[in-house]
Amino acid sequence: MASQEILREEPSRGSFINDPKVRGIFFQAVVVIVLVALVWWIVQNTIDNLTRLRIASGFGFLRGRAGFDISDSAIAYSSDSTYGRAIVVGFINTLIVAGAGIITATIIGFILGIGRLSHNWLIRKICMVYVEVFRNIPPLLVIFFWYSGVLSVLPPPRESINLPFGSFLNQRGFYFLRPIWGEGSWLILVALLLGIAMAWFVARKARQRQMATGQQFPVFWTSAALITGLPLLAYALSGFPLSFDYPKQSTFNLTGGFQVKPEFLSLYLALSFYTAAFIAEIVRAGIMGVSKGQTEAAGALGLRPGSILRLVVIPQAMRIVIPPLTSQYLNLTKNSSLAIAIGYPDLTATTGTVLNQTGQAIECVLIMMVVYLALSLLTSAIMNVVNARMALVER
Amino acid sequence: MKHIAIGILGAAALGLVASAASAATLDDVKAKGFIQCGVSTGLAGFSAPDDKGDWQGIDADFCRAVAAAVFGDGTKVKFTPLSAKERFTALQSGEIDILSRNTTWTINRDTALGLNFVGVTYYDGQGFMINAKKLPGVNSALQLSGAAVCVQSGTTTELNLADYFKSNKMEYNPVVFEKLEEVNAAYDAGRCDVYTTDQSGLYGIRLTLGAPADHVVLPEIISKEPLGPAVRQGDDQWYHIVKWTYFALLQAEELGITKANVEEMKASDNPEIKRVLGQEADTKIGTDLGVSNDWVVNIVKAVGNYGEMFERNVGSGSPLKIARGINALWTKGGLQYAPPIR
Numbered sequence: 001m002a003s004q005e006i007l008r009e010e011p012s013r014g015s016f017i018n019d020p021k022v023r024g025i026f027f028q029a030v031v032v033i034v035l036v037a038l039v040w041w042i043v044q045n046t047i048d049n050l051t052r053l054r055i056a057s058g059f060g061f062l063r064g065r066a067g068f069d070i071s072d073s074a075i076a077y078s079s080d081s082t083y084g085r086a087i088v089v090g091f092i093n094t095l096i097v098a099g100a101g102i103i104t105a106t107i108i109g110f111i112l113g114i115g116r117l118s119h120n121w122l123i124r125k126i127c128m129v130y131v132e133v134f135r136n137i138p139p140l141l142v143i144f145f146w147y148s149g150v151l152s153v154l155p156p157p158r159e160s161i162n163l164p165f166g167s168f169l170n171q172r173g174f175y176f177l178r179p180i181w182g183e184g185s186w187l188i189l190v191a192l193l194l195g196i197a198m199a200w201f202v203a204r205k206a207r208q209r210q211m212a213t214g215q216q217f218p219v220f221w222t223s224a225a226l227i228t229g230l231p232l233l234a235y236a237l238s239g240f241p242l243s244f245d246y247p248k249q250s251t252f253n254l255t256g257g258f259q260v261k262p263e264f265l266s267l268y269l270a271l272s273f274y275t276a277a278f279i280a281e282i283v284r285a286g287i288m289g290v291s292k293g294q295t296e297a298a299g300a301l302g303l304r305p306g307s308i309l310r311l312v313v314i315p316q317a318m319r320i321v322i323p324p325l326t327s328q329y330l331n332l333t334k335n336s337s338l339a340i341a342i343g344y345p346d347l348t349a350t351t352g353t354v355l356n357q358t359g360q361a362i363e364c365v366l367i368m369m370v371v372y373l374a375l376s377l378l379t380s381a382i383m384n385v386v387n388a389r390m391a392l393v394e395r
Numbered sequence: 396m397k398h399i400a401i402g403i404l405g406a407a408a409l410g411l412v413a414s415a416a417s418a419a420t421l422d423d424v425k426a427k428g429f430i431q432c433g434v435s436t437g438l439a440g441f442s443a444p445d446d447k448g449d450w451q452g453i454d455a456d457f458c459r460a461v462a463a464a465v466f467g468d469g470t471k472v473k474f475t476p477l478s479a480k481e482r483f484t485a486l487q488s489g490e491i492d493i494l495s496r497n498t499t500w501t502i503n504r505d506t507a508l509g510l511n512f513v514g515v516t517y518y519d520g521q522g523f524m525i526n527a528k529k530l531p532g533v534n535s536a537l538q539l540s541g542a543a544v545c546v547q548s549g550t551t552t553e554l555n556l557a558d559y560f561k562s563n564k565m566e567y568n569p570v571v572f573e574k575l576e577e578v579n580a581a582y583d584a585g586r587c588d589v590y591t592t593d594q595s596g597l598y599g600i601r602l603t604l605g606a607p608a609d610h611v612v613l614p615e616i617i618s619k620e621p622l623g624p625a626v627r628q629g630d631d632q633w634y635h636i637v638k639w640t641y642f643a644l645l646q647a648e649e650l651g652i653t654k655a656n657v658e659e660m661k662a663s664d665n666p667e668i669k670r671v672l673g674q675e676a677d678t679k680i681g682t683d684l685g686v687s688n689d690w691v692v693n694i695v696k697a698v699g700n701y702g703e704m705f706e707r708n709v710g711s712g713s714p715l716k717i718a719r720g721i722n723a724l725w726t727k728g729g730l731q732y733a734p735p736i737r
């Protein structure tokens with residue numbers, strides 16, 4: 001320490017070459033020039049090679065007719081759609097599986113993380129075994145486990161397993177009834193939105209009242225009643241406009257209803273279960289990072305164990321949990337590209353098909369990289385906002 | 396900014412690979428002492444490793460024929476198994492010297508991908524296979540509306556499938572995998588009702604299934620699939636060597652030159668046979684091509700003529716038992732025809 005302070009107090013007064021400031025600028029300039037030259041050389045080289053090999057380049061191919069079909073598509077898509085649209089379909093599929101995976105992984109991860117700190121020996125050990133098993137298996141194997149497991153255990157379509165509410169389970173996936181919204185069903189949606197808005201308002205008022213008077217109000221039950229009750233009322237008032245499309249047996253498969261394909265199911269389950277193991281460890285670390293004095297102080301104030309966890313420990317643990325949680329969300333999103341192994345049409349798979357049909361390798365790889373990068377940066381940005389809101393507010 | 400930087404790095408990786416490919420493939424090949432041949436990851440009859448790990452099949456033998464023409468030794472080949480998706484990039488980047496991987500010749504591939512197809516080593520067409528035990532009563536592809544169809548991604552098969560169902564106003568549910576083995580496994584496990592690929596491929600795949608006798612190939616052929624080897628565009632010498640290797644195989648069959656009789660044939664009185672086998676005085680046919688004058692002798696010694704290659708790999712001498720059909724020589728009512736070697 002001492003020697004550094006001395007250096008700072010007496011900057012070199014020697015020759016121009018020995019001036020650390022000049023040297024710093026010089027070396028930075030050299031690095032920048034080398035970097036620019038390298039990039040220029042690489043780009044030039046690529047362009048030269050493409051021209052020499054007479055490979056068409058540019059992004060114009062995205063407007064061409066795709067000509068292939070995609071099994072899972074959230075937006076309208078047929079073989080007449082463009083290559084660009086095929087890539088968008090893949091992108092949306094990636095978003096769906098990553099979004100659903102993140103939600104499920106977070107829920108399972110929190111339960112496991114808290115379970116690992118349980119006072120109950122059995123719960124603690126079960127959670128530990130789960131975490132150790134899933135954390136130490138490559139995600140691709142977990143995906144194969146679900147996919148092959150699902151495929152080999154389930155029966156063919158003609159011998160589907162009947163489940164309640166007209167749903168079926170077979171090799172081709174999980175089928176359940178699809179609601180058909182009749183006339184006047186917009187009223188139900190409006191009622192639902194109204195219910196949510198009223199629940200939010202009630203919660204706000206209840207908090208204000210608790211702050212002012214210390215009296216509590218059963219917010220949860222009131223909100224639940226509002227959110228389910230109002231739409232039900234609207235359903236009855238508008239004359240029961242809802243009907244259902246049931247899955248039915250046809251020559252080859254079940255038709256009608258809503259089908260969740262095994263490719264999606266296995267990818268979604270595998271990503272959720274795999275990432276949950278990591279989230280569990282993060283949650284455990286977060287909770288253990290909250291000083292024991294906090295729990296004891298809360299206990300001394302007369303809070304029950306559940307309330308201590310919910311009101312004192314978790315909010316403080318979240319500050320430790322969120323930054324590594326962000327990395328897990330990013331990992332899950334990127335791991336979703338393993339979908340290609342089981343044929344789920346995610347971004348990597350559809351763009352890969354486009355690449356092969358058009359031969360535009362550089363463009364397609366660029367698109368994939370930019371999209372994944374943008375997705376990751378967006379996830380990080382959202383998590384940073386959440387993190388900023390969770391951060392300790394200093395008074 | 397970050398996006399662009401990463402993008403450029405990616406392009407860089409591809410750019411570096413592409414720079415490895417130089418124009419004079421023949422010199423490169425001679426310098427390294429072997430031909431790098433891109434084949435499939437395993438399609439019986441075309442390119443599949445046998446129980447000793449040696450690649451067998453028409454496509455593999457074609458690369459041996461080229462090696463025999465260049466080196467006089469059919470064993471100087473190394474094989475690179477490629478998925479349908481990887482194949483063109485592998486050739487463009489110079490990772491392989493010949494792509495001999497049951498690849499369909501189309502105008503788009505010939506003109507926009509920087510490659511040249513040399514000929515058609517197998518005239519194929521796309522067909523459908525179903526499990527007749529599970530689906531009794533289905534005997535035409537037109538009855539397949541609503542079926543789940545297994546198909547390999549990024550193939551012309553995938554495009555023909557979409558066109559066929561669309562033009563016949565039928566619905567289907569594509570189940571798409573990148574690798575052939577994954578498609579096979581999914582079909583065998585019952586994930587889909589129908590398997591579609593080139594008909595020759597279906598016969599080969601059927602042999603690898605759990606119960607081959609349960610599966611039938613439906614009669615419809617829905618497309619033209621001329622399969623053939625391809626080389627990089629912009630290297631005419633190499634293109635000529637590979638193309639004329641193919642023609643030499645056909646010419647040898649037409650003239651009755653076989654692996655067994657090629658040495659005797661050298662002494663033949665027939666001027667055409669003498670010319671083809673490089674026995675003419677002061678012949679320059681081989682050297683003009685960039686190989687030795689006894690190149691056809693070497694080719695036939697290594698793999699036999701086209702007919703022998705066909706029968707051994709997919710025809711009567713193989714488990715596939717596919718008839719010559721349109722792959723017969725033009726003299727026997729087929730489409731295989733070679734320009735004269737003179």
